[in-house]
Amino acid sequence: MALSPEIVNGLLEGLQAAQQGLRSLLSWLGLAPEVYGQPAWPFAHRLSAEMLLVDAGHARRVLTALGASVFAAGLVLWSFFWRRARERLWLLAVAVLVLTPWPDANLLLTAAVPTSLHQSPSGFSAQGIVRGQAVYQQQCIRCHGTDGRGEGPDAASLPMWPPSLNGALLWKRLDGELFWRVREGMQGRGGVPTMPGFGHVLNDQEVWDVLDYLQAHAAGQMLRESGAWERPIRLPALAVRCRRGLSGEHSTHDLLGQRVRVVLPSAAGLPEQDPRLVDLVATARPQDAGDDPECLTDGPASMAALALVLGVPQTELPGYQMIVDRAGWLRARGLPGAPAWSEDDLVCRSGVTGPAVTKTNATPGEGLDALVRRMDAEPVRLLRGGFPH
Numbered sequence: 001m002a003l004s005p006e007i008v009n010g011l012l013e014g015l016q017a018a019q020q021g022l023r024s025l026l027s028w029l030g031l032a033p034e035v036y037g038q039p040a041w042p043f044a045h046r047l048s049a050e051m052l053l054v055d056a057g058h059a060r061r062v063l064t065a066l067g068a069s070v071f072a073a074g075l076v077l078w079s080f081f082w083r084r085a086r087e088r089l090w091l092l093a094v095a096v097l098v099l100t101p102w103p104d105a106n107l108l109l110t111a112a113v114p115t116s117l118h119q120s121p122s123g124f125s126a127q128g129i130v131r132g133q134a135v136y137q138q139q140c141i142r143c144h145g146t147d148g149r150g151e152g153p154d155a156a157s158l159p160m161w162p163p164s165l166n167g168a169l170l171w172k173r174l175d176g177e178l179f180w181r182v183r184e185g186m187q188g189r190g191g192v193p194t195m196p197g198f199g200h201v202l203n204d205q206e207v208w209d210v211l212d213y214l215q216a217h218a219a220g221q222m223l224r225e226s227g228a229w230e231r232p233i234r235l236p237a238l239a240v241r242c243r244r245g246l247s248g249e250h251s252t253h254d255l256l257g258q259r260v261r262v263v264l265p266s267a268a269g270l271p272e273q274d275p276r277l278v279d280l281v282a283t284a285r286p287q288d289a290g291d292d293p294e295c296l297t298d299g300p301a302s303m304a305a306l307a308l309v310l311g312v313p314q315t316e317l318p319g320y321q322m323i324v325d326r327a328g329w330l331r332a333r334g335l336p337g338a339p340a341w342s343e344d345d346l347v348c349r350s351g352v353t354g355p356a357v358t359k360t361n362a363t364p365g366e367g368l369d370a371l372v373r374r375m376d377a378e379p380v381r382l383l384r385g386g387f388p389h
Contacts, residue, residue: 003059008052009381009388011063015047016387023117035114036183036204037121041176046112049386050172061103068100113184118176122208123253124215125237126305132213133304135206139198148217160194165214166221171231174385175211182207213308220311223333229348232380235262235324236305240280242295252280255295256328259372264306265289266319266336276372277323282306284314323375329382331375342367343374350378 003011019041026032027039034040052059072093079089122128136144143162145152150162163169170178183204185197198207219233238252252260261277263270265288273279273294281293284303289296307314309330310322319336323345332345382389 003056003063007063008059011059012049012052012386013388015049015052019047020117036118036179038115038118040114041112041116042114043112045109046116048108048110049383050110051107053383053386055107058103058107061101062108065100065102068096072096113177113180115176115180115183116174118179120175120179120208120211122205122212123237124212124234125251126239126299126301128209128212129216129236129305129308130213130301131206132209132211133217133308135202135210136213139201140210143195148214148221158194159192160188162195166218168231170211170215170218171382171384174387175389177385178211179207182210216305216308220308222311223309223347224311227347229330232329232348232382233309234328234382235260235322235330236302236309238280238282238297238302238305239299240295240297242278243292252297252324253328255280255324257326259326259375260295260324262306262322262324264317264320268319268337271321274368276368282317323371325375325379327379329380331380332371340367341371343370346371346374348380350380 023032023039023041026042032039032042052062075089075093075096079086082089141152142154143152143158144150144165145155148165150164152162155162181195182202183197183199185193186195188194202210215233216236219229219231222228222230235252240250240252240255242250255278258278259276260280261274262280262282264282270279270281270290270293278294280295280297281289282297282302283289284298284300286296286298289298303314303317307317310317310320310333312320321334322330323332325331329348331348332341333347334341334345338345
């Protein structure tokens with residue numbers, strides 16, 4: 001019997017929290033020295049989340065083992081208060097642990113690096129994405145190519161053909177493990193180097209920036225080729241100015257908890273505001289933002305980052321719209337010239353890949369209402385290396 005998604009998600013979150021907590025404890029004890037700005041993971045292996053997602057039997061065994069361990073620990077703790085039965089309680093605890101069907105260690109653990117649990121400090125900002133694009137063009141393009149497909153001019157001379165950076169590869173690894181591979185390089189069988197390390201060329205922030213750029217670029221390529229953000233992508237952090245609620249310069253992080261409609265104005269003008277959405281006008285020409293936009297972002301980095309996640313050149317941005325859910329995930333895309341929103345525009349959905357197939361002839365208000373209801377009813381979450389982020 002398959003476990004419910006809620007149970008599996010809870011298990012993944014608990015295991016990740018346990019790993020992070022163990023690392024913090026070891027750091028506090030001085031047993032996990034700082035590496036590249038964050039405490040290192042001092043073990044050769046970490047918990048593997050991927051097998052928990054694909055093998056229900058393995059997930060059940062992990063849950064059973066955790067339950068048995070907690071029960072046995074409880075028996076041992078109880079024995080300190082019930083001295084007359086101490087030996088019996090200890091024997092029962094041992095019996096529970098011996099009889100428990102423990103998961104296969106080869107499935108439970110996977111190889112780790114010192115930065116496996118590192119997390120990006122950059123916040124997936126538009127500025128960082130643009131800086132990362134410049135780093136990519138300077139350091140990576142000759143092998144990985146302008147489009148990230150691994151077909152750069154130097155690719156054929158390498159011991160192994162570079163992988164495409166536009167597919168699921170970026171999401172199969174934890175952020176910290178991608179960071180390690182860029183800093184330290186990669187080796188194939190027999191220790192043959194397949195990618196040089198860039199630790200002598202790039203600082204830590206530049207590595208995180210290029211990883212943010214690759215994520216934004218890959219999301220845009222997925223959207224352009226398949227019609228969907230097949231993996232959830234956050235709205236890049238943009239500098240914004242709002243006329244209500246927020247005064248002065250802020251970031252789109254300050255809009256979390258609200259649904260946001262990102263509008264890239266065209267000659268047709270701005271759409272009518274809707275009370276369910278906070279309108280964020282993004283434009284390279286402030287005069288195109290209307291007389292009193294609810295929120296405005298007009299920096300060149302904002303436009304470059306939005307073009308990347310949409311997978312279009314900046315010159316084609318006018319007329320696009322995007323809807324961001326309350327958690328900050330990009331969920332819906334409106335094409336230039338489209339008459340009204342519909343469920344077809346929900347291009348990031350829970351547990352579904354590919355473009356939406358639901359058709360609707362709803363009026364503008366009804367179409368948006370259906371889209372918002374479905375977006376709220378089907379929250380999404382990002383998995384990196386199998387663990388929730």
